[in-house]
Amino acid sequence: xxxxxxxxxxxxxxxxxxxxxxxxxxxxxxxxxxxxxxxxxxxxxxxxxxxxxxxxxxxxxxxxxxxxxxxxxxxxxxxxxxxxxxxxxxxxxxxxxxxxxxxxxxxxxxxxxxxxxxxxxxxxxxxxxxxxxxxxxxxxxxxxxxxxxxxxxxxxxxxxxxxxxxxxxxxxxxxxxxxxxxxxxxxxxxxxxxxxxxxxxxxxxxxxxxxxxxxxxxxxxxxxxxxxxxxxxxxxxxxxxxxxxxxxxxxxxxxxxxxxxxxxxxxxxxxxxxxxxxxxxxxxxxxxxxxxxxxxxxxxxxxxxxxxxxxxxxxxxxxxxxxxxxxxxxxxxxxxxxxxxxxxxxxxxxxxxxxxxx
Numbered sequence: 001x002x003x004x005x006x007x008x009x010x011x012x013x014x015x016x017x018x019x020x021x022x023x024x025x026x027x028x029x030x031x032x033x034x035x036x037x038x039x040x041x042x043x044x045x046x047x048x049x050x051x052x053x054x055x056x057x058x059x060x061x062x063x064x065x066x067x068x069x070x071x072x073x074x075x076x077x078x079x080x081x082x083x084x085x086x087x088x089x090x091x092x093x094x095x096x097x098x099x100x101x102x103x104x105x106x107x108x109x110x111x112x113x114x115x116x117x118x119x120x121x122x123x124x125x126x127x128x129x130x131x132x133x134x135x136x137x138x139x140x141x142x143x144x145x146x147x148x149x150x151x152x153x154x155x156x157x158x159x160x161x162x163x164x165x166x167x168x169x170x171x172x173x174x175x176x177x178x179x180x181x182x183x184x185x186x187x188x189x190x191x192x193x194x195x196x197x198x199x200x201x202x203x204x205x206x207x208x209x210x211x212x213x214x215x216x217x218x219x220x221x222x223x224x225x226x227x228x229x230x231x232x233x234x235x236x237x238x239x240x241x242x243x244x245x246x247x248x249x250x251x252x253x254x255x256x257x258x259x260x261x262x263x264x265x266x267x268x269x270x271x272x273x274x275x276x277x278x279x280x281x282x283x284x285x286x287x288x289x290x291x292x293x294x295x296x297x298x299x300x301x302x303x304x305x306x307x308x309x310x311x312x313x314x315x316x317x318x319x320x321x322x323x324x325x326x327x328x329x330x331x332x333x334x335x336x337x338x339x340x341x342x343x344x345x346x347x348x349x350x351x352x353x354x355x356x357x358x
Contacts, residue, residue: 043288043309044260046335049353050328052100056089057081058347060116060231061338063325064154066092067103067165074100074327074349075156077116083273086110090158090170095328106170108160112179117229118154119184119192122162122173122207157181157194157229162207174207182235187224195226199237225254225298231321231338232264234275244303247285251335253324254298258333258354261287261306262322267314272344281314284322284335284352317341317348327351 060077067073071094078089088110093100155173156163159181162174178194185193185204193206193215204215228251241249247263254260267281286309289296293305317339326333328351335352 043307044286045310045355046284046286046312046352047355049334049351051348051350054347054349056091056347057344058320058338058349059114059233060229060321061336061349062116062118062229062323063327063336064118066118066153066156067094069153071095071329072326073103075116075118077114077158079110079114088114088158088160090116090156092165092170100327104165104169106163108158110159111177112159113182113230113233113235115157115159115178115181115229117157117181117184117194117227119157119186119227121155121157121184121192121194122164122209123191124173124209157184174212176212178212182228182230184227184229185220185224186227187220188222192227198235199240220299222297223255225252228252232275232278232319234277239277243285243287250284250319250322251324252298253333258324259289259298260324260335262324262335263287264319264322265311270318272318272340275318278318280316280318282319283314284310284312284337286310286335312352315339315350318344320347 054076056076056078057080058076059079062075063072064075065072066075074093074095076091076093078091079085080087086109088108090106090108092103092105094103095101153165156165156170157178159178161172161176161178163170164173165171178196180196181194182198182202183195185195187193191206193204194212196203196205205212206215207213228249232248232250243249243261243263247265249261250264251262252260253262263285265283265285267279267283270278270280272278287303287306288309289301289305290307293301296305315337319337319339321338323336324333325336327336332354334354337350337352339348339350340346341348
């Protein structure tokens with residue numbers, strides 16, 4: 001088991017930091033080299049594009065095609081108004097060109113840390129629905145119904161199971177509690193894995209049709225990245241989930257020319273009942289590969305291979321979650337940030353659009 005853990009430290013990124021920090025190395029900020037950055041095609045700037053306020057106590061968000069392969073959805077995981085309320089509502093929305101419309105909702109009971117991840121986790125699909133056809137063929141023979149082919153959309157994972165959109169609603173593929181999943185491992189040409197636990201206690205799993213099983217020890221290669229699914233929730237060891245001194249890991253995205261490692265520089269401590277360590281005035285920090293490291297995979301990349309490309313102005317409220325996606329379906333991914341404001345009574349979703357190199 002020790003060998004398995006050591007191997008997957010280099011796979012599951014910043015909960016154990018092995019993918020970004022060689023064993024035994026001291027964390028330090030990436031070197032500031034303006035000359036290199038100016039000539040780096042991965043150097044990306046960002047600008048605030050839009051935001052809106054939510055009245056519901058949203059805890060986590062994610063973005064991706066859930067109801068339709070041709071467009072992204074915005075997903076909101078909504079909690080109760082009190083810390084003891086275990087009811088959760090998962091709301092699925094899409095952008096209609098002027099506002100977000102609701103596609104559907106699912107209510108569940110939460111046990112353990114809350115998780116929201118989109119991916120391709122489970123190999124199965126719900127039983128196909130028979131789509132009625134005309135009663136007779138042109139020759140007059142009875143026409144058989146044809147099974148509907150499920151769309152190849154992303155599945156939704158929460159701490160209550162794995163679900164897929166079918167027949168106008170979320171239907172379970174794996175209806176069991178998943179109380180300690182913190183991130184997924186996205187790989188090319190295979191199903192996504194999930195990581196349970198943190199630090200030395202972290203363990204990778206994958207889904208079969210009927211069970212969730214340990215993943216055999218292996219070296220992660222090729223395209224892919226670690227997708228963080230619990231936002232800024234505190235957990236044992238979360239105070240050590242740092243990219244460099246003073247920069248808390250928030251999210252990663254590593255596909256094509258979009259290679260971003262996103263952190264938060266903590267602002268002023270303004271603890272809440274939900275999180276005594278919560279801060280306000282946090283700033284987003286985006287690291288991108290240096291030019292000599294441009295061809296390295298996520299699994300090969302260390303912090304020394306990265307440089308700071310952009311840093312935001314201080315953000316209002318306390319940051320709850322950071323994700324990457326294209327919620328307006330403009331064809332360009334950006335950074336989506338969920339914050340709690342007004343003494344945690346309101347939620348704000350902010351979108352930072354990528355402004356390209358320079």
